[in-house]
Amino acid sequence: MPSRSIRSTALLLIHNATIYPFDDADSTAGAILIEGRRVAAVGSEGDLRRRAGRTVESWDVHGATILPGLIDTHPHLLHFAAGRASLVDITAAASHADIVRRIADRARNTPAGEWIMxxxxxxxHYFIRRSYEDLAEGELPDRQVLDRASDAHPVVIAAWEPNIPNVMTFNSMALHRLGITREHPDRVEGVVIEKDAQGEPTGRLRGAVNAVYSGNEFAYRLWRKLPMDHSKWYLPATRHAIDHYHGLGVTGIYENHMMHRHHIDVYRQLRQAGDLKMRVTVAQESESFGTAWSRPRDPEKFLQVLEEAASSINLDDDYLRFNGISIQWDGSFFPGHTMMREAYYGPDGEETHGRHAMDPNKIEIAMRFCAERRIRLNTLCVGTQAHEENLQMLEHLTSTHDIRPLRWILVHTPFIEAEQVNRYCRLGFDVTTTMTYLFGMGDLFRGRFKPDRRERMLHDLLPLRRFFDAGMAVTGGTDWGPKSVFEHIQLALTHRMPSGYSNLGPAQQIDRVQAVSMWTRDAARLLQWKDIGRLMPGACADLVILDRDPIGCAVDEIADVKVLRTVFDGETVYEAGVL
Known part of the structure; x- marks a missing residue:
């Protein structure tokens, strides 16, 4: 079956398919007619051939399933792509020798003295299914092994968020640059400096060593000494990542978290160049937090950011839209920053209720600003106490401002009580959540919650049924992973953690159509983008052709769904070479 450009013909008929248009009736069809960049009609092959009334290009997809192009409402596409673009890729390394070879290859083309990461x-990002423990040696190389890759460059094997404890490794030159010597204590501010029998650092540091969401000042000081300016990689890395996401069936994204102006400008550059092959909605982060380089903004700068965002609102472009502002109440569970009503154990066994990610006074300023300017606000809450404080502030705001028509957005919200969902519903909220909390942290929650409270607290973990019953638009994001949308759809149905434990109960249970709708119709509804997420006459011609039916196949097969072809704007942007 040939690929198609919109320049080759005006009409395209795709037939011999099972098509889920995600219309209001949840109907199915056997064929779809595309005219240019838009859907012309959905129905039977015979009806659509008669409707075309002239020669039409035709694709027989041999019984494949067709969905609207998938919409990921929390991908961190730009962040993750730019963060790894300049790094030596050792994700698939099998041994220390393999790692040494890959680093040495980079060293040959890197000026002496420059860092290699x-x-x-x-x-x-969780390294559950494969990690350094699967290397032939069962551990990361030490400084002496890394010195074999290069003794003329400081070398570091990075640690990525969110895992705590984590581990990173330096070669001898890197340790010298960072000033890490035998004189250091074995443990500094919660970071363990591993030493050999002679008391010399081995190069391996363990603990809260991440540059993002660790909250560890010793680790942050080390990261600030490393060259971490990704700005020159933003544009090429984002282009490449968009192509990669097409292979996952994704044609629309919502970048609403930790997106600052310089990040948003990358999407603007792609749009202005006519090179943005993705429907992108962005929201600007109000505060600077969460990383080794973050510093809270002074009041004047904070208000300036809000004004910048308000002046950038664009809700009708066909490719890039800017819909509002984001705030964050609390942080990651790994370092113990999630704000829960009941105490739980942090990474070092200490009791914690979590902590604020940003000043609540600034959150209130952002809320009032959005209410007065009539723009959307994204409120990120992880734990039940964060929700309580968010709701109290929102409910107080409603005494002077009606925010219900604005359809503000609740972000992540892995833990939420039934009564809290009902209160958000009365305030007109929609929700974007992510099954990453189940896949990457579900078993962590079980280990960190106190035994006598564990089951009760897990009843409030990702209660998707509550959101749907409240009439909210409910959407999904891949975030830290897994990056396959179909794994997330499966997780939404099973709530099965990597250990095999499942917290599936009445509050979690949804049906197959709802699970897929989180990435199609409901995602478009949350974004208020009526032309995507459904295959209806006049809709954007964004669709994905699959090797099996995620609505009709066995639940255990959903994670294995493969994308055969992705069509964006009426053009093929990904082809697996199977059709």
């Missing part, structure tokens, strides 16, 4: 080993 690698990815971690394994499957990002």
């Amino acid at each position: 690698t990815t971690p080993v394994g499957e990002p």
